[in-house]
Amino acid sequence: CLWVRNLRLKRRLPGPFAWPVVGNAMQLGQMPHITFAKLAKKYGNVYQIRLGCSDVVVLNGDRAIREALIQHSTEFAGRPKFASFQMISGGRSVTFTNYGKQWKAHRKIAQSSLRAFSSANCQTKKAFEQHVTAEAMELVQAFLRHSTDGRYVDPAHEFTVAAANTMCALCFGKRYGHDDLEFRTLLKKLDKFGETVGAGSLVDVMPWLQSFPNPVRSVYENFKNLNEEFFAFVKDKVTQHRESYNPNVTRDMSDAIINVIEHRQDSGLTKEFVEATVTDLIGAGQDTVSTTMQWILLLLVKYPEMQSKLQELIDKVVGPDRLPSIEDRGSLAYLDAFIYETMRFTSFVPLTIPHSTTSDVTIEGFHIPKDTVVFINQWSVNHDPLKWKDPHIFDPARFLDETGALIKDITNGVMIFSTGKRRCIGEQIAKVEVFLFIAVLLHQCSFESNPSVPLTLDCSYGLALKPLQFSVSAKLRGKLLGLVS
Numbered sequence: 001c002l003w004v005r006n007l008r009l010k011r012r013l014p015g016p017f018a019w020p021v022v023g024n025a026m027q028l029g030q031m032p033h034i035t036f037a038k039l040a041k042k043y044g045n046v047y048q049i050r051l052g053c054s055d056v057v058v059l060n061g062d063r064a065i066r067e068a069l070i071q072h073s074t075e076f077a078g079r080p081k082f083a084s085f086q087m088i089s090g091g092r093s094v095t096f097t098n099y100g101k102q103w104k105a106h107r108k109i110a111q112s113s114l115r116a117f118s119s120a121n122c123q124t125k126k127a128f129e130q131h132v133t134a135e136a137m138e139l140v141q142a143f144l145r146h147s148t149d150g151r152y153v154d155p156a157h158e159f160t161v162a163a164a165n166t167m168c169a170l171c172f173g174k175r176y177g178h179d180d181l182e183f184r185t186l187l188k189k190l191d192k193f194g195e196t197v198g199a200g201s202l203v204d205v206m207p208w209l210q211s212f213p214n215p216v217r218s219v220y221e222n223f224k225n226l227n228e229e230f231f232a233f234v235k236d237k238v239t240q241h242r243e244s245y246n247p248n249v250t251r252d253m254s255d256a257i258i259n260v261i262e263h264r265q266d267s268g269l270t271k272e273f274v275e276a277t278v279t280d281l282i283g284a285g286q287d288t289v290s291t292t293m294q295w296i297l298l299l300l301v302k303y304p305e306m307q308s309k310l311q312e313l314i315d316k317v318v319g320p321d322r323l324p325s326i327e328d329r330g331s332l333a334y335l336d337a338f339i340y341e342t343m344r345f346t347s348f349v350p351l352t353i354p355h356s357t358t359s360d361v362t363i364e365g366f367h368i369p370k371d372t373v374v375f376i377n378q379w380s381v382n383h384d385p386l387k388w389k390d391p392h393i394f395d396p397a398r399f400l401d402e403t404g405a406l407i408k409d410i411t412n413g414v415m416i417f418s419t420g421k422r423r424c425i426g427e428q429i430a431k432v433e434v435f436l437f438i439a440v441l442l443h444q445c446s447f448e449s450n451p452s453v454p455l456t457l458d459c460s461y462g463l464a465l466k467p468l469q470f471s472v473s474a475k476l477r478g479k480l481l482g483l484v485s
């Protein structure tokens, strides 16, 4: 029996035949997460592919993924040593750094600063909510301005600016106008970030391609430039904060991070980690939140009857004389259900950031050696027919009980923030932000898609899936409200 077990442990992981040099790179297709789910039907939920010079284990389905990330959390908490990862946040990113003592200290600081500014303290929590509401009203005005005279607006840019401004307000106490050209240009470049670090991106697994002039080489160069430019932008703001730092007044999250890293004896990190932390938080918080809102708006115009139902509910709970606030959340379960269903249905972060194993580990009976690259297919969890009835149908009601309340067990089944030791640290803040943005937009405006452009759910692939260009027109529903003080 022991002999059979050992044989199984030593057995090579199943997986498709890998071609010399490129391995399975040419078989990934436009949407690697869909290809991976198909391969799981043939080879099981844990299998191996080869991409260029890296063996990659792909994990699919709720059971295998939770077994790896929760039961073997330390063994699966690594990040591969990809060249592109070293270009991020001045080489000191918390997100793209391998598991170890430094990463642990860094993550703890990032997590506690974020918590202090968004949930732990009543005053800073209120200030954050006011930033979001103010940003949502700027967004309302931008959409209305661009919708005059029968025009339609592509919401992608406006959402990107809104989400980036929320993070800038949190980190620097400063926001930028929707028409600020320098800021828009920087954000437009950042939009391409996810194409390089998304699982299945080939630049890191075929490093030899860098030696020749080719598209992969220019992807690397562009990636390096965009990271340097973004890092310089943040560094400049952090330097200004350092110069005017007053230990008795914490103006924003940059001050809080300067305080912990530079003024406490025990942080274990050098001062360069301050700008790296801020760069990471803005980078992680901007693109994901803006993508969530793009998908939500696309689905709201695709399902106008759901949009009307949400508006009726918001009108009933909030009324016409004030803006929605986070205190209304308990009474607006259908809106949360719509947000969860958008996350599940689109699975817009279909694969997590690539992981790696920190030691040898056995999962579902298969042995995986230390330092193996691991792809985690969140899409497969959210579309598992054993877990979800009609997973390919968009139906927010699946999260509600007969009284209209959210069913916690079902919402917890959606996997978009990953789980385990590398789980997203911005989940709570993102959920509050998205809820407030959408509640305010729906309270103030009705949205319609452009009838002359067919609505499609097609998207571009990267770390986040982004809807292909679509445009909407916004109509004011009642009176345009100011901000509650």
Ligand code: HEM
Residues within 6 Å of the ligand: 094, 095, 096, 107, 110, 114, 280, 281, 282, 284, 285, 286, 288, 289, 292, 349, 351, 352, 353, 354, 355, 416, 417, 418, 419, 421, 422, 423, 424, 425, 426, 427, 429, 430
């Ligand atoms: C990591 C999703 C918003 C900060 C991640 C990961 C995912 C994710 C899938 C990778 C986990 C893994 O590799 O296993 C999302 C989604 C968001 C969102 C869907 C919005 C809807 C945010 C926000 C922040 C943030 C608002 C901060 C303000 C981070 C950080 C990490 C991370 C710092 C790296 C964690 C680590 O490697 O230890 N997020 N995120 N995220 N996220 Fe988020």
